[in-house]
Amino acid sequence: MASNLVFYTNPMSRGRIIRWMLEETGADYETVVLDYASTMKQEPYLSINPMGKVPAIVHNGHVVTECAAICAYLADAFPEAGLAPPTTERADYYRWLFFAAGPVEQAVTNKSMGVAPTEQQQRMAGYGNYDLTVDTLERAVSAHPYIAGDGFTAADVYVGSQIGWGTQFGTLPKRDVFTDYLGRIMSRDACKRANDKDNALMPAPEPA
Incomplete structure (x- = not known):
């Protein structure tokens, strides 16, 4: 079936x-x-x-x-x-979920491609500039134990994944706030199960 x-x-x-x-x-x-x-x-x-x-x-x-x-x-x-707050308490949930999907994604992608908007272009770019975006993300992460408040939500899955990959591969700086946040969310059993399942699907390394 x-x-x-x-x-x-x-x-x-x-x-x-x-x-x-x-x-x-x-x-x-x-x-x-x-x-x-x-x-x-x-x-x-x-x-x-x-x-x-x-x-x-x-x-x-x-x-x-x-x-x-x-x-x-x-x-x-x-x-x-x-995994979602009550509808009356979703302001931060939606705000930071889509901040990570929009400005953070754009800023990181552009920086990795060597694109740095001029001061004039920053008015058109939704993220302004890379440093502003990263500093804003840091403030959001440090405001509460989780991105939308005191409880873990779907927004933490997305925001946390962005921060995890970014700090691992150097597209985001390894700031203490990010490290502490990742420690809280990536120790979850569901995250460990997911990693185990995906790692089992990875191609075998080429023989030396």
Whole structure:
């Protein structure tokens, strides 16, 4: 019997964010691993995501792409997991989830490509400049134990993944605030399970 929740991914991709989110929900799901050079760029996957990018999910016949959107969707689809605040308390939840998906993603990508907007261009760039974005992220992370307050939410999965990758690969600075925050969220059992599952899918190293 086919699962009503299918997860399309590659273990060397942003799909690791959604694997963590899925493990947090406790939901049953089917995993479809795609290859960058072939199955990700051809049918039937292009009918799910014409961008030819992962991750994506199909839940009860509905497609959701984009990591922040998938995190928010899964939190609402599986409310028993408690991964979204009450609707009256979602200001910080939405604010920082989409700050990480927008300004942080743009600032980090541009910096890694050697793009630094001039003072005039900073008026057009949604993130302004890299240093401003990183400082704002640091203040957000240091305001509460978790990004949206006193409890862990889906926003921590996304924001934490961005910070984790950024500090690991040098696209974000290793500030004490970031290190402390990662220590709180990445020790969670769901995060460990997700990493174990994705690591098991990694290609074997080439023989020396």
